[in-house]
Amino acid sequence: xxxxxxxxxxxxxxxxxxxxxxxxxDVAENNGAYKNIFNSDDKFINLTKTIKDNYLAENxxxxxxxxxxxxxxxxLCQRNHAEFEDYVxxxxxxxxxxxxxxxxxxxxxxxPSLGFDxxxxxxxxxxSSQRKQAxxxxxxxxxxxxxxxxxxxNKPEPSVTKKRLESEKARLExxxxxxQVKLSDLETKIDxxxx
Numbered sequence: 001x002x003x004x005x006x007x008x009x010x011x012x013x014x015x016x017x018x019x020x021x022x023x024x025x026d027v028a029e030n031n032g033a034y035k036n037i038f039n040s041d042d043k044f045i046n047l048t049k050t051i052k053d054n055y056l057a058e059n060x061x062x063x064x065x066x067x068x069x070x071x072x073x074x075x076l077c078q079r080n081h082a083e084f085e086d087y088v089x090x091x092x093x094x095x096x097x098x099x100x101x102x103x104x105x106x107x108x109x110x111x112p113s114l115g116f117d118x119x120x121x122x123x124x125x126x127x128s129s130q131r132k133q134a135x136x137x138x139x140x141x142x143x144x145x146x147x148x149x150x151x152x153x154n155k156p157e158p159s160v161t162k163k164r165l166e167s168e169k170a171r172l173e174x175x176x177x178x179x180q181v182k183l184s185d186l187e188t189k190i191d192x193x194x195x
Contacts, residue, residue: 015152018145052113060112060119067106070099114138118147125151 013021028034038044070088077084088099101120108131110119118138125131130151137147158164 015145015148018143019149022143022146052115056115057113060110060115063102063116063119064106064110064112067102067104070103071106074103111135111139118144121147121151 025034025036029036038048073087074084076082077087085096088094088096092099101123104123105116105119108123110122110131112119114122114135121144122131122134122138125134134147134151137150138144142150
């Protein structure tokens with residue numbers, strides 16, 4: 001039983017599902033069973049070019065420039081012994097993790113033509129050769145889910161160590177304890193209704 005079952009959470013299709021789906025579409029296209037209207041209809045082709053050139057690339061460049069300014073702000077905070085997070089919160093009224101993502105896109109020198117959301121995916125790849133590969137995959141037209149799946153298949157499996165297993169055990173025990181407390185509270189409330 002997983003958390004989605006326990007808490008009745010809705011789970012959308014996974015990255016793996018979408019990767020397989022797009023691969024099957026490619027096979028269907030190559031066999032003539034499916035026609036990709038987005039690559040064959042002139043109106044779609046022109047609209048896609050306009051969106052990519054005038055909006056995705058422009059937004060990507062704008063956010064990269066924004067990242068450069070945030071790095072300058074970080075340096076200025078350091079020189080003045082001020083907290084950068086405080087500057088982001090109070091002066092810019094910005095989400096701190098958004099600011100860090102924007103700075104990372106600039107620092108990793110990601111290609112702006114990918115668009116900001118895809119730039120964030122690329123910037124979060126730690127290994128420089130994998131990062132370059134992810135960038136190239138976007139340029140070839142792979143979807144964000146396909147690129148994420150590529151990144152995940154290139155990650156080495158984490159080594160199983162006693163410390164890791166003990167940490168996982170402690171995490172599970174904490175979760176179980178928390179769920180037992182919730183269950184006990186629910187049972188008490190149910191008993192109150194029955195009285």
